[in-house]
Amino acid sequence: MNKWIIVGACALALAMPARAAEPGNDFCLRCHGRATLAFRDGEHNGRLVNLHIDQASLARSEHRGIPCVQCHGDNFASHPNHDQVEGKPLTCQGCHAGQDTFKKYRLEAISRQFEKSIHFQNDPNGFDCFSCHDPHAPGLSGRVSDMGARVQHNNAMCQTCHEPKSHDWLPDTARHLESVRCVDCHVPGVGGDTHAIPAAKRAEKRCESCHSKDSHLLAKLYRFQAMEERRRAGFINSVVMNDAYVVGMTRNAFLDGLTVILAGLTAAGLAAHALGRMVSAFRRRRRNQGKEAPSPPAMNEKGHVHDDRKGPDHG
C-alpha cells in the first residue's frame, strides 16, 4: 500500500508540465535525500529497505558524476527497477565487465567467490553486491594507510545486519573488533577470498593464524602493505610496516637475531667457565695427590703417632 502512494506521487510529479523528460539528480534527491525514506519489502520477509541517499557521501562516491536515471532509469514512472539497467543486470559486473581500468579489481573472480558465500547460498535472489557495498557512498580500497578507517568501513557493512555477539571468548574483544575486519576471521585461510564468506561456525578461532610470524593477516588485511614493503625493502619487517602491534606477528628480525646470539653466547660462556672449573679442579686434585705421597707418620717415644697432614680447612 505504502509503495503505491510513493509511486503515485512520482507519477504526479512526472505529469507536471515544463518538466524535462529525464529528471536531474535534484529531483530524485528531493525525496531520496530524506533520512527517513524507506519501505517494507513484502517479498523478503517485510524487511525494511532504506531508500535514503546521503548527499554528502554521494558527492564523495566514485559514482558521483553519474545521473541517477542512468542506472535507475528503466520503468522510472512506475517503480525503479533494481534488476535491470539499459538491459544489463544492475551489478558491478553489469557495468564494469570488460573495462580495462577495472581489470585490477578482479570483479569476475569476486563474483564467483560471492556465489560460494553463505549469503548467496541462503538467499540468491535477496543478496547481491549492493547488499553490502553501497554504490552511492565512497568505497575504501585496500590501498590505504589508515587501517583503522578501513576496518571501521568494512565492519560497518557487516553490522548493518549482524550484531557481533558470541565474541566474548576473544581476549580484549573490543580491541579485536576495532583492529581487524570481520572477514579477516570469518573467512579462514590465506586465499584472500573475502567475498566467499562461509557459515559462522567455520570462522578462524586459532590465535596462531594471526598471532605468528607468517600471520594470515599479511595475506589479508595487510596484503597491500606487505607487497609494498617487500617490493621496497626486500623483506617484511612488521614493526616498520604496519602501525598496529600484534603479539607474535610484530617482530623485529634484528632483535630476534640478537636474542639468539646473546642466549647462545651466554650459554657457551657459562658452559666454558664450568668446564674450566671442572678441569682445573680435577688437575689440582691429581697434583695434590702426587705431591702428598704419604711418608709414614713419626712415632714418639710414647708410641703415639703424630700426623702432620691434617691442616686447617680452606673455605
Added chain:
Amino acid sequence: MAEHPTHYPIWLRGWHWLNASLFLCLIVTGASLHFTRPDGAWIDFATARMVHNLAGMVLAANYVFYLAGNALSGNWRFYIPPRQGFLQGLAAMNRFYAVGIFRGEPMPFTPEVHSKFNPMQQVTYLGVMYGVMPVLVLSGLLFLFPEWLPAQFFGFDGLTPVAVVHYLTGLFLTLFMAGHIYLATAGPTLTSEFRKMILGSH
C-alpha cells in the same frame, strides 16, 4: 664464616623461590608468545597468553611484597655498596671469577654480619631488583591495560615501544637468571649457596 641469623629470613626465601618459579614460567610462555608459529608449535597461544598474564600479575604482587619486606626489615641495606673500597672489591671479584676460581683460590669475600653480599652481588642485585624489575613489571602491566597508552606513538602503535622494552628487559633478566644460577655453584661448595637460600643457613 659467621652467618647472621636474619640474613635469609623465611619471608625472603619464600619471595625468592616464588620469584624463581614465576620467572621460569614467564620465560617459557613469553618465548612461546613471541616466537609463535602458525602451526602452533611450543605452547598454544591462548594457553600461553593466559598463563603468562596470570604469572605476570603474581610476579608484580610478589615484587611489591619484596619492596615492602626489604623496607620494613632493613634488608635493603645489604644492597647498598660501601663508600670506600667498593671498586677494588668489585675488581677483586672479577679477578676471582676470571682467574682465581680456576686456581682453587678462596673467594676474596666472606659474608659478614653487616654485609651478606659480595661487591658483585651488590651491584648486580641492586641494578636488577631496583632498576630492571620495575621496568619489566610496569611494561607488563601496560600490556594488560593497553587503554592506558596513547593510540599512536611516533607513527607506531602505542603498544610497540612498550613491547620492545618488555622484550629487551625480559631477555636481559633471562640471561641474568642463567648467570645467577650458575654463579650460585661458585660458593664454598657447589650446593652451599642453594642450601643457604632453602634452609636459611648452611
